[in-house]
Amino acid sequence: MKHAKRYLVGVSALLVLVVGGGVALGRALNKDGELMEDMTPKSLEVILGEIRSLMQDYSIEAYIVPSVDAHNSEYISEHDRRLQYVTNFTGSAGTAIITLTAAVLWTDSRYHLQAEAELDGTHWRLMREGLAGVPSRDEWLLATLSPGAQVGTDPFLIASTEYERLGGVLAGAGHRLITLERNLVDSVWNNRPPQTAEPLLPLALQYSGQRAIDKVVAVRDALHASGANGIVISALDEIAWLLNLRGSDIRYNPVFFAYALVTHERIHLFTGPERINETIRQHLRTEGLAALDVRDYRDILAGIDEYVRAGHRLLVSTSCSQALYAAIPAAQRLQEYSVLAKLKAVKNAIEAEGMRRAHVRDGAAVVRYLAWLEASVGGQPAPNTPNVTELSGAAQLHAFRRQQDLFVDLSFTAISAFGANGAIVHYSPTPDTDVPITLDGIYLIDSGGQYLDGTTDVTRTIALGEPTAFQRECFTRVLKGFLSLASAVFPTRTSGTVFDVLARKALWDAGLDYGHGTGHGIGSFLGVHEYPPSFVSNTASPSNQGVLENMFSSNEPGYYEPGQFGIRIEDIVQVVRANVTHDFNGRGALTFYSNTVVPIQRKMLDLTLLSAAELAQLNAYHRRVREQVGPLLVAQNDPAAYSWLIAATEEITIPASGNPVTGVQEVKAGGIV
């Protein structure tokens, strides 16, 4: 109890920062003002029972529990893991709906296997989004609700666009979507971790490449273009980018809880005021923001209201919460795809250079890990030699990254997945699932780092023993798509759907596919997922509507054989000018430059499936990997890794057997013949 009490004091001190959750602070105090709440974990049955009891108090038939926080963050703090608290599901994307008699979780194909493993089937039902015959949330609600039902949601945890859309669907069927001031999950969550308010980190101009005041000027230019007097900014990475500040309130994401409101005259930052100490004030002066006004995080609605009452027109982004959206009357409200997201997506020259440098250091860490892994798993372990497992391997990779200059933290929990675990697209090992990495299966490692000068995200798939012919075929088809995307030449503002198709074509040729998108934007010492750009087949995605020079994206096709293995190859590519004869009649010709420098394992290749052009592209890439990473391995005094790199990047030649590698095998039974 002592421990629990101390913990709760911490909660109390930090709860002042909470707006989004509507936390029932009073519950932690007994009638004498003492913190007395029972911290014993509740069973799922008790949690759902208490939520349903509250639902009856509010006369709602269904309550929506999304995965996001009040800032529409994909990755969230422990404090915001409401979906996990009620479902046990740990994936980063999903939505639960609790009714008085049912509890249902929707998640996409990346998480189908993971959700199956984590959900307790007694209480929860899984809806595998994207599979035939699986009802959407809308369809399920309409089929389930009784006439004239009310559906409840937390206005801070639902995007205004989704609130309006879903509200329309429900109203069309005679139901009603309502917002509750109180979050029902928070109300029953007795052992909830506190919201953190970690110190801020000023990001120097040598890394940001642009002073905050110049970013503010660019935002104000956009306000002029939109006819707005001010903008409410709620995405955490946008605030960090704008002010050249970083934080650590959300693991692996160098952001801090805050809102910002920028008008033509003022800049208001709503956060824990104690964090804006003299160091940060000095930074803000250097950045041209001496006049920045700091307010408490909880005052955002009041801050908006002041401008509303003064008659200002305020701009919000399409991903802002319903709470912020509803705080501005329709006549004074403008809404667009985020202005800051679009500005942030096009990296400046310093950021682009930083991304390249960070990826070379990150490549050295991954190369050292792969060399170490091959040596460690090279044969059956002698008795008493501990196995390398998914978890211990990931820890070793972390250790190699920690040795790199400017390293701050990982950019996400490594997906260190052996054998069948590789088929779980967003798997990350836990002590329960951890397995040894052996010669008998293939190993997928998807990981990344946060560096002061950039963010990385890289995936390689390797066999430590002998891969099967089918594994090599799948790997080679994934690689062909990866190479096709990487070498594509295209006009400025091409839609991301184009790149998605190019990466799938070689798999499609054999009737194979993968169930996730092909690429996501990435921040510069910010989120490992940021948008735009987005390389997805979803033709309605606003983030895939126009690729520009100096955007950065992942290129990550894959193939997954459930219960058997997973394959993914991922680089971070930069959009650069293409050196071609024509330039699309003045539109501008673009292509990609791969920042990631880690060898592709030759053992996994089926050379009969590669054209000479593809082989030349791969060999040229390996030459560059060797040139860029080799010197770092020498400097880091790892001769074993250096030797491994030399071998791994040796030129791959066409076998002398006479197979002309012309791609003739690609001629289809169908086609125009």
Place this chain on the structure above:
Amino acid sequence: MKHAKRYLVGVSALLVLVVGGGVALGRALNKDGELMEDMTPKSLEVILGEIRSLMQDYSIEAYIVPSVDAHNSEYISEHDRRLQYVTNFTGSAGTAIITLTAAVLWTDSRYHLQAEAELDGTHWRLMREGLAGVPSRDEWLLATLSPGAQVGTDPFLIASTEYERLGGVLAGAGHRLITLERNLVDSVWNNRPPQTAEPLLPLALQYSGQRAIDKVVAVRDALHASGANGIVISALDEIAWLLNLRGSDIRYNPVFFAYALVTHERIHLFTGPERINETIRQHLRTEGLAALDVRDYRDILAGIDEYVRAGHRLLVSTSCSQALYAAIPAAQRLQEYSVLAKLKAVKNAIEAEGMRRAHVRDGAAVVRYLAWLEASVGGQPAPNTPNVTELSGAAQLHAFRRQQDLFVDLSFTAISAFGANGAIVHYSPTPDTDVPITLDGIYLIDSGGQYLDGTTDVTRTIALGEPTAFQRECFTRVLKGFLSLASAVFPTRTSGTVFDVLARKALWDAGLDYGHGTGHGIGSFLGVHEYPPSFVSNTASPSNQGVLENMFSSNEPGYYEPGQFGIRIEDIVQVVRANVTHDFNGRGALTFYSNTVVPIQRKMLDLTLLSAAELAQLNAYHRRVREQVGPLLVAQNDPAAYSWLIAATEEITIPASGNPVTGVQEVKAGGIV
């Protein structure tokens, strides 16, 4: 005057069929009941002056003149060429807006050059849709209208979806979109051709493959699924398809002016009742539609109203006119992407077989034409030997088609385009533009036929002299895209955007592109353009949302160098099951079969740009062309064409010079290196 009077009598007899135009019938009669109107063509100045005078009467500031008829037809009758009457522009797609001081035409990139040539710059301004800096119609209207302006339109000539969209845009800026009962163009059009009411043609089951009553049952099943009691059908090709009837009211389109209304109990056809004679009645009995109720074309709104007053819920398509849409109260109205278009798009086995056979006969006609053309333009004509021109060439091709079994008519005006005319994407020669076809330039021929068993559409581009290296490069890149699309393997319901990209990639590799879509659906003895499917990059197009087995589409990438030349290669492809190892986990693997059988000219190839796989694909295609078309040429007693075919389909081999044709030249300066 005698002639004019007779002509007007014809008009009078036929005008009873007109609903859409709101024709001012009274204007043709003087006070003694005689037809007296002056038929002298009016100048553009007079036409615009009279329209503007009417606009002032109606208090509208802008009047919209679209290119479609009351059935949203792409190709229209002479009677409906309102846009051409006021602008002189003859293209199939465009929209004019007339204000009191301006007259502006918007058209897409296919028609930019044509519109430039046809518009009279004194009166009309051209807006080249799709080019940077060109305002959209919405933007232009908002920038042009004075506060609180009214914009007028004919409710029969604007789709309900567009009326609602544009109405919203205008209302948002304080303006008002209104419908006028009277069409202002019709009101001033003194020498307007009559609306025709040609006899109907019953289509036998050996060509249709499905009895009309079975199609009606399928439509009724769709009504059940939508919860509607009836459906209003306004697209002319859908009515022709449903009833297994054909007409000739619109040139090259075997359709007839009509509306249909199908409920669970009844089938109503609104057309010229005199056309439903005993022959057609007998056909309808054979088709299981003995009880079909025939009404006058003008009674469609009254027919809808009867069901509305009886409380029925009626389904309309998203392309129906505002006039039909507004005739049904919102509470009784359902609107979907056309149910009949989706049923019609998937051809039955008889239709699919008919399409193949029609294409073989059509291939024989085109092969005979190309052989004749090469022989005729083989050298400088001797004195007194007439040149072959674009027009005389097209006439000769028409003659070869006319000799084929089951030929009914052309499916569109041939695009017979030599040299710079080829760069005008939808060019068709007129006596004013006609030029000789010579050795000095390349020739593009895009043409098709209507046969009882299918509709064809084929484009080939050839050089009669020596093509330049750049022309060969462009042609070969176009061919690579064409072959890539044709041989694609893909899962069922793949979006048409995918095929658009595959066809562009080889051009993009060199910074080249084309300004039109890559493929359109095609009817079975119906419209040469029908949707779905649609292979376009427009990610919002509802017709590109899911390709199914036995859909038919064109595959037609191109390249256009304005003022120099145009290249296009076009086949009609059928979606068929792919013979591959995997089937996308049960989704089903599809590919294409090319119906079109006409050789690709080897002289236009740059072999260094083709991979061995592409060459193998081309050679296999040419073997099939020879096998399928050769016997017809023998039967048609054209040994010269047969010899030409044998030479044109000879196997193309890799030059012995040692160029390995491996595609190495495709390695980009960019890419992952």
